[in-house]
Amino acid sequence: MTVLEPIPSIRLKNGLEIKLKEIHTAPLISSWVWYRVGSRDEIAGKTGISHWVEHMQFKGTDRFPAEKREKAIARAGGSWNAFTYLDWTTYFETMPADKIDQALEIEADRMVNSVYDPEELESERTVIMSERQGRENNPGFWLTEAVHQAAFPIHSYGHMILGDMVDLATMQRDDLYQHYKSYYSPNNAVISIAGDFKQDNLLQRLKELYEDLPAGKESPRVNRPQPPQRGEHRLVVEGPGDTVLGDVSYHAPAASHDDFFPFLILDSILSGPEGLNMFGGGGISNKTSRLYSRLVEDEDVAVSVSGSLPATLDPYLYSLDLIIHPASTPEAALKALDEEIQRLQDSPPPLEELERATKQARALFAYGSESITNQAFWMGFSEMFASYDWVTGYLEKLEAVSPADVQRVAQTYLKPQNRIVGIYQPHNKGYQSL
Amino acid sequence: MSKPEITTLNEKSLPGPQDITRVELENGITLLVRPNFNSLAISLSGFVQAGSLYDPESKLGLADFTATCLMRGTERQTFREIYNSLESMGASLGVSAGSHTAGFGGKSLAADLPELLEILADILIHPVFPKADIEKIRSQLLTGLDLRAEDTSEMASLGFDQIAYAGHPYRFPSDGYPETIQAIQSEDLVDFHASYYGPREMVVVIVGAVEPDQAVALVEEKLGGWFNPKQPEPFEVPDVWPLDQTVQEHTAIPEKSQADIVLGTVGPRRQWEGFYPALLGNSILGQFGMMGRIGNTVRTQAGLAYYAYSSLSSSIGPGPWTVRAGVAPENLGKAVQLIQQEIRNYLAEPVSPEELADVQSHYVGKLPLTLESNQGVASALLTMERYQLGLDYLQGYEKMVREITRESILEASRQFLDPDRLAISTAGPPL
Numbered sequence: 001m002t003v004l005e006p007i008p009s010i011r012l013k014n015g016l017e018i019k020l021k022e023i024h025t026a027p028l029i030s031s032w033v034w035y036r037v038g039s040r041d042e043i044a045g046k047t048g049i050s051h052w053v054e055h056m057q058f059k060g061t062d063r064f065p066a067e068k069r070e071k072a073i074a075r076a077g078g079s080w081n082a083f084t085y086l087d088w089t090t091y092f093e094t095m096p097a098d099k100i101d102q103a104l105e106i107e108a109d110r111m112v113n114s115v116y117d118p119e120e121l122e123s124e125r126t127v128i129m130s131e132r133q134g135r136e137n138n139p140g141f142w143l144t145e146a147v148h149q150a151a152f153p154i155h156s157y158g159h160m161i162l163g164d165m166v167d168l169a170t171m172q173r174d175d176l177y178q179h180y181k182s183y184y185s186p187n188n189a190v191i192s193i194a195g196d197f198k199q200d201n202l203l204q205r206l207k208e209l210y211e212d213l214p215a216g217k218e219s220p221r222v223n224r225p226q227p228p229q230r231g232e233h234r235l236v237v238e239g240p241g242d243t244v245l246g247d248v249s250y251h252a253p254a255a256s257h258d259d260f261f262p263f264l265i266l267d268s269i270l271s272g273p274e275g276l277n278m279f280g281g282g283g284i285s286n287k288t289s290r291l292y293s294r295l296v297e298d299e300d301v302a303v304s305v306s307g308s309l310p311a312t313l314d315p316y317l318y319s320l321d322l323i324i325h326p327a328s329t330p331e332a333a334l335k336a337l338d339e340e341i342q343r344l345q346d347s348p349p350p351l352e353e354l355e356r357a358t359k360q361a362r363a364l365f366a367y368g369s370e371s372i373t374n375q376a377f378w379m380g381f382s383e384m385f386a387s388y389d390w391v392t393g394y395l396e397k398l399e400a401v402s403p404a405d406v407q408r409v410a411q412t413y414l415k416p417q418n419r420i421v422g423i424y425q426p427h428n429k430g431y432q433s434l
Numbered sequence: 435m436s437k438p439e440i441t442t443l444n445e446k447s448l449p450g451p452q453d454i455t456r457v458e459l460e461n462g463i464t465l466l467v468r469p470n471f472n473s474l475a476i477s478l479s480g481f482v483q484a485g486s487l488y489d490p491e492s493k494l495g496l497a498d499f500t501a502t503c504l505m506r507g508t509e510r511q512t513f514r515e516i517y518n519s520l521e522s523m524g525a526s527l528g529v530s531a532g533s534h535t536a537g538f539g540g541k542s543l544a545a546d547l548p549e550l551l552e553i554l555a556d557i558l559i560h561p562v563f564p565k566a567d568i569e570k571i572r573s574q575l576l577t578g579l580d581l582r583a584e585d586t587s588e589m590a591s592l593g594f595d596q597i598a599y600a601g602h603p604y605r606f607p608s609d610g611y612p613e614t615i616q617a618i619q620s621e622d623l624v625d626f627h628a629s630y631y632g633p634r635e636m637v638v639v640i641v642g643a644v645e646p647d648q649a650v651a652l653v654e655e656k657l658g659g660w661f662n663p664k665q666p667e668p669f670e671v672p673d674v675w676p677l678d679q680t681v682q683e684h685t686a687i688p689e690k691s692q693a694d695i696v697l698g699t700v701g702p703r704r705q706w707e708g709f710y711p712a713l714l715g716n717s718i719l720g721q722f723g724m725m726g727r728i729g730n731t732v733r734t735q736a737g738l739a740y741y742a743y744s745s746l747s748s749s750i751g752p753g754p755w756t757v758r759a760g761v762a763p764e765n766l767g768k769a770v771q772l773i774q775q776e777i778r779n780y781l782a783e784p785v786s787p788e789e790l791a792d793v794q795s796h797y798v799g800k801l802p803l804t805l806e807s808n809q810g811v812a813s814a815l816l817t818m819e820r821y822q823l824g825l826d827y828l829q830g831y832e833k834m835v836r837e838i839t840r841e842s843i844l845e846a847s848r849q850f851l852d853p854d855r856l857a858i859s860t861a862g863p864p865l
């Protein structure tokens with residue numbers, strides 16, 4: 001079984017892009033509809049609007065009132081949800097194969113027919129505020145928000161996907177409906193479906209449901225590139241608790257940039273492997289990564305360290321999250337972190353470290369490919385910032401990375417001038433400037 | 435209108451006696467294997483009878499501490515060598531303690547199963563608890579408890595257990611308290627391991643690209659020679675006395691934006707005959723669709739919460755039957771009232787025929803989805819073995835679900851839920 005074969009896109013007359021993959025190992029089908037809109041398409045005053053629109057898309061249409069729709073999916077034993085991210089918004093259903101038609105009908109319907117009833121919108125306003133309040137309870141949320149604001153004063157990656165509370169309190173029905181109508185159209189969408197179907201039959205059905213939907217105007221995308229950072233930013237967020245947290249974030253290349261794959265190897269060597277598995281598959285620990293070994297095992301300056309390098313449309317961040325050891329300080333942790341980065345900048349990593357990183361990536365793909373939901377996810381997800389070839393060529397591109405590439409990427413991106421150092425400082429530890 | 439050609443659900447494709455190999459080794463280990471050659475990998479899971487119910491009250495968290503330390507080194511390998519082997523293979527392995535058992539779980543590419551089992555056997559049988567590492571783990575556990583103290587959802591759960599399980603062993607958290615973690619010495623870890631870790635009543639499940647005969651031979655080779663005569667009988671969990679009246683308590687955690695609610699009662703044991711009616715009833719109450727009746731009232735209609743749902747977590751002993759919600763602090767009282775009223779309505783009369791049909795269909799329909807991955811199948815096999823449900827459990831599942839009636843749901847629910855005798859625990863900003 002292989003998961004890595006390219007799949008050509010099928011494009012309907014109205015511009016809708018479709019990717020289909022037959023997998024006959026279980027009587028299941030996972031269907032995803034992706035829209036090219038996310039929090040990067042929001043300006044001040046409208047932050048959080050993409051996520052709120054996603055919530056409103058569950059409120060129903062004249063044909064499928066919300067309750068009827070929820071029951072139809074649940075009765076079939078299906079799983080469904082939606083996600084709003086920086087660059088995209090997506091809706092999925094994974095269903096018993098013989099029930100998938102319900103999901104296809106529901107998605108075609110809500111692509112154009114959602115109602116946005118004013119009363120329901122007000123009720124959802126408080127639900128969304130509650131979602132944000134729940135996140136605010138976690139000290140790490142405040143730190144992440146502050147680091148993003150410092151990293152992206154110009155680009156719209158600078159606000160949280162959930163939006164600012166003031167905007168959640170003030171946006172109106174027309175704002176949301178306008179956003180929906182601007183971005184939810186067949187020519188701004190990709191459908192990715194994997195599972196137990198015959199491609200010709202499914203394609204015929206998709207044409208019946210989608211081809212008559214009118215193409216929309218070209219969707220406006222906010223485009224405010226972030227200029228290079230001029231010097232390191234350091235910030236402190238204060239709050240309750242006893243634990244000091246650190247977030248060291250470096251500006252990083254977009255997923256389609258040539259440096260992205262060497263950066264993934266760098267990430268794996270420094271802070272451990274990351275997979276593309278959104279639905280199960282599990283992870284691989286990072287206990288032998290350079291930063292964990294040094295900060296947690298050797299020096300007891302942190303109790304945990306993890307890294308993330310999300311695949312995005314525009315240049316985003318490589319973030320290192322630290323929980324500082326109770327007997328240590330952020331300064332000691334930062335010093336050890338800097339020395340490890342310096343080591344990578346001074347000498348290329350041994351080939352074995354690169355080989356290990358690619359073997360880990362191969363294993364993560366094997367685990368993730370057990371899930372039909374993951375397989376359909378990969379097809380649409382990659383189209384949002386590159387193309388599905390990005391996934392099918394993933395392992396090959398990792399294997400092509402050389403030690404010198406990793407060293408060059410470390411030298412290019414992991415400079416203090418290119419980073420934001422954020423510390424969460426509990427009140428009771430006293431104010432500490434960095 | 436054409437529709438996609440479909441493959442109908444075949445009961446014989448569900449894991450069952452025809453493709454599950456179950457073997458009892460001489461030393462007491464039960465092994466279940468189910469091959470899946472559509473996958474390139476294997477999933478390994480199981481448990482030993484070494485859960486936190488064996489913790490002394492002054493050293494709560496001992497089972498958890500012990501499980502965490504297993505990976506810190508053995509007579510044969512250091513911590514770094516263990517993780518170097520695992521991470522170089524792209525494999526994973528972890529052990530953690532629950533109430534009754536210490537559970538383990540791992541994954542690897544199929545070819546690496548022998549090495550994964552070798553490491554599992556080594557850490558279970560020959561851990562050395564290096565003294566130098568114990569303080570490191572203690573710091574990590576204490577930091578985890580600091581973070582827990584800031585987590586309104588977790589603190590509301592702890593408060594619920596204190597009220598609902600007063601005087602019962604389930605009232606204590608598996609991860610202990612700062613003072614009990616501080617009290618644990620290295621000898622305690624060695625003693626706990628020597629007393630409770632052993633093959634009797636141990637279960638190992640392997641699912642993935644492996645022939646059953648090969649898996650059985652490997653487990654026999656790696657774990658078949660393990661004996662521990664000190665192992666006690668599995669922990670007998672006593673019943674719980676229901677509350678005389680509703681008890682409500684609030685844990686104040688300053689500077690929080692949201693308050694969390696955990697409200698409910700002690701529910702049935704997993705092996706109780708009315709478990710399935712209670713389970714389906716719970717789904718109608720707070721899960722089906724967008725979180726059932728409670729989600730509809732608290733989230734959709736009142737707009738009070740991002741999440742509001744119920745859950746029934748039955749185990750060997752009587753597990754909690756709870757409703758959970760996160761709300762703005764000023765809405766706490768209103769949300770509690772709405773939830774109580776929903777419970778009252780739920781207990782007043784049988785669920786509607788349509789609700790029953792919906793939830794039956796849901797439980798039958800979702801079965802293939804839960805069995806999609808190796809890990810999903812391994813989890814189902816582990817449940818079947820833990821609660822002695824039989825290898826043909828999944829074949830009989832649909833019939834069992836279809837036979838549940840509206841009356842049996844009401845009867846099962848009334849045995850446990852009482853709107854006037856609830857444990858209500860909330861955590862958030864001071865009231």
